[in-house]
Amino acid sequence: MACLRDDESGGETGCWAASSSSSSMKVVSKRLSKINNNNNNNNNNGTSDEDEKNKLVMKYPFEKLFPVYVYAYARNDSPSVSDSGTTTTTTTHTLDADPIWHAITQDAKFQAENEPILCSILYANILAHDSLERSLCFVLANRLQNPTLLATQLIDIFSHVIFHDKSIHRSIRLDLQAFKDRDPACLSYTSSLLYMKGYHSLQSYRVAHALWNQGRVVLALALQSRISEVFGVDIHPAAKIGDGILLDHGTGVVIGETAVIGNQVSLMHGVTLGGTGKEVGDRHPKVGDSALLGARVTILGNIKVGDGAMIAAGSLVLKEVPSHSMVAGTPAQVIGFVNEQDPSLTMNHDATKEFFKHVAVSFREGRSNGEFSCAFHFRM
DSSP states (O other): OOEEEEGGGTSEEEESSGGGHHHHHHHHHHHHHHHHHHHHHHHHHTOOHHHHHHHHHHHSOGGGTOGGGHHHHTOOEEEEEOTTSOEEEEEOOOTTTOHHHHHHHHHHHHHHHHOGGGHHHHIIIIITOSSHHHHHHHHHHHHHOBTTBOHHHHHHHHHHHHHHOHHHHHHHHHHHHHHHHHOTTOOOHHHHHHHOHHHHHHHHHHHHHHHHHTTOHHHHHHHHHHHHHHHSOEEOTTOEEOSSOEESSOTTOEEOTTOEEOTTOEEOTTOEEEOSSSOOSSOSOEEOTTOEEOTTOEEESSOEEOTTOEEOTTOEEOSOBOTTEEEEETTEEEEEEOOOSOHHHHTOOOOOHHHHHHHHHHHHHHHHTTOOOOOOOOBO
């Protein structure tokens, strides 16, 4: 077990072990205070933040605390492949250039001060790293590891994929923003990064999808299996999913091989995008931008769900859904249209009182006329 020594405090020693957790919390708290005090002094003395950061890393090397991440933390520059196919070296995001990462690190420091028992978690997963990409690799690897698939191996796989695919840099941030903006249970970027399995499963899928496109099919499928086992979310690595996606809760989500999901889509728990039988080829749904799929929605077959459509919880969708329509039922039918351009962003699942009054009146009139149609075209 790695230990942390604070020689300047008269030889006080803290170890990341349960038997001495209180002393480690004190040491980490002292270090947080030193970092904050040094930052304030640097601003007054004109010392650059980068110079002070290097001094702090040399004085308090994170690799002594978390040796599993030594090789990844030490590399500040990462190779990337340009559009022309040439390999170049690019520097990872800095705090100033990445406001989301800056907010995460500041929140992690605040949480460490106010909840010392979480210090080791916050340092290992966030504060020991210099970018969101590195932190995410560490978090996912430690969630998905098992005795035969080690965290160090997974970190190597995730790092190689993420740092060579610039589109993933964008996706992980837009997804993180989606969780922060649309999930009222999400307190901060930090809580999504550390604790929300919907976010974890989605980013793990993105790595598996990149591996699938590289022809590493067996590894991609092995990763899919592990994601399903750990998170309860089954996304085929060949599926195509856009940016700014919210998997709220995530549990029970199933997305088939030829499914396509647009940008800014919100999916509740239990959503299934499946086929209708043993047919091969293009056999799964295509969901447009900004659609909202309620809990336990099942969409079967190669059908299209239009942009901005809203599908009520528990619906079984077997035919195409018009854009900006609201469908419900088993099988689902159009029951109205929504005025909202992007229902996935507002997350408003509830119809208005006037809407339900209209449905009740229409149904009563339909019964008196011997008609039982549920297709009430009413604009909300």
